[in-house]
Amino acid sequence: QVQLQESGPGLVKASETLSLTCSVSGASMTSYYWNWIRQPPGKGLEWIGYIYYSGSGSGSGRTNYNPSLESRGTISLDTSGKQFSLRLRSVTAADTAMYYCASRHEDSSTFSFDYWGQGTLVPVSS
Amino acid sequence: DTQMTQSPSSLSASIGDRVTITCQASQDIANSLNWYQQKPGKAPKLLIYDVYNLKKGVPSRFSGSVSGADFTFTISSLQPEDFATYFCQQYHDLPLTFGPGTTVDVK
Numbered sequence A: 001q002v003q004l005q006e007s008g009p010g011l012v013k014a015s016e017t018l019s020l021t022c023s024v025s026g027a028s029m030t031s032y033y034w035n036w037i038r039q040p041p042g043k044g045l046e047w048i049g050y051i052y053y054s055g056s057g058s059g060s061g062r063t064n065y066n067p068s069l070e071s072r073g074t075i076s077l078d079t080s081g082k083q084f085s086l087r088l089r090s091v092t093a094a095d096t097a098m099y100y101c102a103s104r105h106e107d108s109s110t111f112s113f114d115y116w117g118q119g120t121l122v123p124v125s126s
Numbered sequence B: 001d002t003q004m005t006q007s008p009s010s011l012s013a014s015i016g017d018r019v020t021i022t023c024q025a026s027q028d029i030a031n032s033l034n035w036y037q038q039k040p041g042k043a044p045k046l047l048i049y050d051v052y053n054l055k056k057g058v059p060s061r062f063s064g065s066v067s068g069a070d071f072t073f074t075i076s077s078l079q080p081e082d083f084a085t086y087f088c089q090q091y092h093d094l095p096l097t098f099g100p101g102t103t104v105d106v107k
Helices: none
Strands: A003-007 A018-025 A032-039 A046-053 A061-065 A073-078 A083-088 A097-105 A120-122 B004-007 B010-013 B019-025 B033-038 B045-049 B062-067 B070-075 B084-090 B102-106
Touching (some): A003 A097, A018 A032, A018 A097, A032 A073, A046 A073, A046 A083, A061 A073, A083 A097, B004 B084, B019 B033, B033 B062, B045 B062
Parallel strands (some): B010 B102
Antiparallel strands (some): A003 A018, A018 A083, A032 A097, A046 A061, B019 B070, B033 B045, B033 B084, B084 B102
16 A cells, blocks of 8 residues: 655745655555645645656656746655655745645556645745 | 636535536546545545546445536435545646535535
């Protein structure tokens, strides 16, 4: 059973960088697309981006990001540490959200998010 | 981006009711549509993938269908544990996008 667990600072100041990590158990790091999704309080879901293993060593991966981030986001992969991370630069109050990590198996016929972490709330303070 | 809309945004229903939610995409997404359930304070859970297919372990009272550009999610007989918010999600195009959600609450 795949299990995901987010961890992060709990609070970020505006203009600084938000950093989150998702720890993975029960799954091969090289067999999934690893995603970040966020949900502002009381609002809907926004896909942030994904990374998947590109076969060229730990930390390397192919990524795709939501253009709404305006190039502020970076997702990285640590296969040996069994985790992946999100860095979001120059945050504003609009980045306040519950942040989820989620996975999709590389062989899946659909791009669905089969496993999710419990989420971590990141308020951005001014 | 492919924009997803859902209707209604909320509905009130009673145990045993048949509940139907509709999702539309701003452009053709073929059958690239999934449905999720989210309860307060919890992460979403995948219920249906590729329009029709129930994820393993999901009760058969949940179903999905499509007619033209309208994707439909149905609960045939609402149970107490089904009060939640439901989201559709398309994966035909990047960025992946979700509908705004439909909240099903107690009538």
